[in-house]
Amino acid sequence: MAKTAPEDIVVTDFAVREHRSLWGDAWRRLISSNTARLGMFIVIVFISSATLSHYFWKYEPKKDLDYSLKLKAPSLRPTEEIDSIHIFGTDKLGRDIFRRVVHGGWNSLRVGIVAVSISLIAGGAIGLLAGFYETITMTTMERLLLFGLTGLLLGLLSAWIADQYFQLILFFGLGITSGYLPELFAGKIQRMSFFGAAGFLVAAIPSFFVGLNIALICGIWGLFVGVLLSQDLDGKFFSNVMMRIMDMILSFPGYLLAIAIVAFLGPGLGKGMIAIGIVGIPVYARLARSAVMGMINKEYILAAQSVGEGHGRILVRHIIPNILSPIIVQTTMGLANAILSAAALGFLGLGAIPPEPEWGAMLGDSYRYLTSGAWWAVLFPGLAIMLSVLGFNLLGDGLRDALDPKLRM
Amino acid sequence: MKPLLEINNLETRFYTQDGVVKAVNGVSYAIEAGEILGVVGESGCGKSVHALSMMQLIPDPPGKITGGEVWLDGKDLLKLDENQMQKIRGGEIAMIFQDPMTSLNPVYTIGFQITEALLLHNDMTKKEAWDRAGRLLELVGIPGAEERLHDYPHQFSGGMRQRAMIAMGLSCEPKLLIADEPTTALDVTIQAQIIDLVIKLQDELGMAIMWITHDLGVVAELAQTINVMYAGLIIERGKIHNIYKETKHPYTMGLLGSLPRLDDLPGTELISIPGLPPDLLHLPEGCPFAARCVYRVDQCLTQRPGLEEVDGKDHAVACWRWDEIAGNG
Numbered sequence: 001m002a003k004t005a006p007e008d009i010v011v012t013d014f015a016v017r018e019h020r021s022l023w024g025d026a027w028r029r030l031i032s033s034n035t036a037r038l039g040m041f042i043v044i045v046f047i048s049s050a051t052l053s054h055y056f057w058k059y060e061p062k063k064d065l066d067y068s069l070k071l072k073a074p075s076l077r078p079t080e081e082i083d084s085i086h087i088f089g090t091d092k093l094g095r096d097i098f099r100r101v102v103h104g105g106w107n108s109l110r111v112g113i114v115a116v117s118i119s120l121i122a123g124g125a126i127g128l129l130a131g132f133y134e135t136i137t138m139t140t141m142e143r144l145l146l147f148g149l150t151g152l153l154l155g156l157l158s159a160w161i162a163d164q165y166f167q168l169i170l171f172f173g174l175g176i177t178s179g180y181l182p183e184l185f186a187g188k189i190q191r192m193s194f195f196g197a198a199g200f201l202v203a204a205i206p207s208f209f210v211g212l213n214i215a216l217i218c219g220i221w222g223l224f225v226g227v228l229l230s231q232d233l234d235g236k237f238f239s240n241v242m243m244r245i246m247d248m249i250l251s252f253p254g255y256l257l258a259i260a261i262v263a264f265l266g267p268g269l270g271k272g273m274i275a276i277g278i279v280g281i282p283v284y285a286r287l288a289r290s291a292v293m294g295m296i297n298k299e300y301i302l303a304a305q306s307v308g309e310g311h312g313r314i315l316v317r318h319i320i321p322n323i324l325s326p327i328i329v330q331t332t333m334g335l336a337n338a339i340l341s342a343a344a345l346g347f348l349g350l351g352a353i354p355p356e357p358e359w360g361a362m363l364g365d366s367y368r369y370l371t372s373g374a375w376w377a378v379l380f381p382g383l384a385i386m387l388s389v390l391g392f393n394l395l396g397d398g399l400r401d402a403l404d405p406k407l408r409m
Numbered sequence: 410m411k412p413l414l415e416i417n418n419l420e421t422r423f424y425t426q427d428g429v430v431k432a433v434n435g436v437s438y439a440i441e442a443g444e445i446l447g448v449v450g451e452s453g454c455g456k457s458v459h460a461l462s463m464m465q466l467i468p469d470p471p472g473k474i475t476g477g478e479v480w481l482d483g484k485d486l487l488k489l490d491e492n493q494m495q496k497i498r499g500g501e502i503a504m505i506f507q508d509p510m511t512s513l514n515p516v517y518t519i520g521f522q523i524t525e526a527l528l529l530h531n532d533m534t535k536k537e538a539w540d541r542a543g544r545l546l547e548l549v550g551i552p553g554a555e556e557r558l559h560d561y562p563h564q565f566s567g568g569m570r571q572r573a574m575i576a577m578g579l580s581c582e583p584k585l586l587i588a589d590e591p592t593t594a595l596d597v598t599i600q601a602q603i604i605d606l607v608i609k610l611q612d613e614l615g616m617a618i619m620w621i622t623h624d625l626g627v628v629a630e631l632a633q634t635i636n637v638m639y640a641g642l643i644i645e646r647g648k649i650h651n652i653y654k655e656t657k658h659p660y661t662m663g664l665l666g667s668l669p670r671l672d673d674l675p676g677t678e679l680i681s682i683p684g685l686p687p688d689l690l691h692l693p694e695g696c697p698f699a700a701r702c703v704y705r706v707d708q709c710l711t712q713r714p715g716l717e718e719v720d721g722k723d724h725a726v727a728c729w730r731w732d733e734i735a736g737n738g
Binding site (some may be wrong): 135136137139140234236298299300302303304305306307308309310311317318321322 | 505
C-alpha cells in the first residue's frame, strides 16, 4: 500500500489569503452590479461633460441671442434656412439648447456639491458630536468649546435680527461662562435667573441702539438662550438641544423652507445653494448621530479608551471610518436631491438668474411654448434633470449594497 | 512593601429611570506588584463595573463613581482628570475585554491597532512601533506574526483575536493588566491556551493581573488571591487555598458546591443556590446574601457584615456567623 510521507503533503494555509482592503472589497462589489455600473456611467458622463464644457467650450449666456433662430426644431444637418446644426433645437431666444443643457450641467453640479457640502459638514459635525457625547463624558475644555459654540449658534438669531454680529462673541462668552462655572448656584433657581438675566442683557443692550422693538425681541430670545445655557451642561443636553433644532428645520416641508430662505436672501444660484444646503442639514445630523450611537457601545471603542486614546482621536480614527458608509450613500443620494431642488428653485425663478443656463430655469422659460409644438425646448433639459438624478440614485443604491456591513463577513 | 494598587471604599451608582442601581457598594482591597488576582462572582455582581470604575470608563451618564479612592503610585486615580487618566490607561493599567469579536476595530489592521497604543504612550517612530508590534504578536504565540500584522480582524479566528488583544494590552508594559472575562467567549481548548499564555507572560514580564471571571475553574488554575463578589461587595477574599479549602462564606460554599464534578455519577442533578441575587435597585439593609442563605439569623437581615480577618491568614470574610459555619461546608 502506498504511504504518503508527511513531507509530500503540500500544506496550504487557507486562513491566509490575499490582502484585500475594506474599500477594495466594496469597490469590487460595486462594479459587479449592473445598475450601479449604469449609475456610475451616467454620473461620469454628467460630471465630465459639465467640467469639460465649462473649461474648454466657453459660453457667454449674455451674448447668446439670435431671434432669427427662434424655436427651431432639432436638426442633425444644416438645411437651406439654417446653416448651423442644433441637435437639441433652439429656444425662444434662438439659443442652442444642446449647448445650454451641457453648460447647465456645470451649474447643477456646483449646486449639488456646494449644497451637499454645507449639509454634510454642518449636519455631520452636529450629529457626530451629539451622538458621541451622549455616551462619553466630556472634558472641561470640550465642554467650554461645545457650549460656547452652542451659545454662538443660538445667538445667531439675535445677532441677525439686530444686524450686530459682534453679539456672537457675547453669546459665545455666555456659553463658556456657564460651562466654566457649573457649580454656580447649581440646581437652584438663582442659576436660571442669573443666566437668563445675563442672556437678556447680552442681547438687549446692544440691540437697544438699533431700536426698542428689536431690543425687546432680541432680549426675549437672549433670555431664552440664557435659561437654556443655565441647565446641566452635559452631552445629553447638548444632543437634545441640537436635535430639537434639527426637528424644527425638519418640520418645514423642504422646498417651502428653501423657498423661504431664498426669499430672504434674494434669488441667485449661490443663495439657492445655501438654502438647499440648510434644508439638508437635519438629514445628515440624524444619520450621523444614530450611526455614532450604534457604534459607540462597541467594545473596541472601550478598548481604544482603555489604551488611553483621547476623545478626538477616538472620534476621528475609530468612529468616523466606521460610520462612513451610510454617510457616503446619503451623500450620493443627496447630490441627486440637491440637483432636483436646484431645478425646482430655478423653475420657480428663484434659482439661477435668467440668462445663466440652468435646467430648471430652462424648463420654466420654455414650458409655455409646449402648446405651440416646441417639445424640444422642454424635453432635453427635463431629460437632463431626470438622467442625472437617476444616475446619482442608482449609484447611491449600488453603494448602499456594496457598503452594507451585513454583506461583509 | 506598599501595594501596587489600593482601592478604598469604591462606590459606583447608575442613575436610571427606575431608580439608583447600586452596582458597587464599597469595595476595598489591594493588589501587590506581580500578583494574579481573581475576581469571581455571578453576572451583575459588579465585577466588571468595579474594574471599569478604576479606569474611569463608566458611561456617565447614567453611571457615576460616588465615592472611594483608587491609589496607584501615590495618585488617586479618581481625582485625575480625563487627560491625565488617558496617560494611565494603557500605560499603567491596561484592559482586555470579554468578546474578542467586537473589541477590535474592523476597519483597521491588527498591526495598526497595536502600534496605535505604542505610539500613544512611547516616544518611538512608526517603524520601531511596527517592529515591536510584530514581536508582541510573536510573544502571544501567533505564527508568522510579521505577516499577520497586515491582516484585518475578520481574518483572525476568535482565539487569535484574543491573543492580539492581549498583545495590545501588553504593548506598553502596564503594571496592571485587567482581564475582563477574556476567555468566556472562547471554547475550552483555546481557553486553556490563553490561560497558559497569560501565566507564561506573567512569568516573563512580571506585571500584576486582575482576572475577572465567573468561572471558578479558571481562576483556580492561575490566581494567587481571590475576591468573591456579590451584589457589589466583596464577601470573601483570600489566598487561593483558603478560598477553595477553607471556605468560610456560605455564598462561596454554594458556588463551589454548584460546580459539576468529574466523579459525579451520570444523572446526578446539578446543585444550584436557590433564589436570585438581590435587586441592585433595592439593596437589602442587611447582608445581601441573607435571603438565599441557609445559615441566616435575624442579625443578617438587619445589619450588613463587614469584611473580617479570619485568624490572620490573609483571609477575610463578610459573614456574621463564619466561625460557626466553618467546617460545615
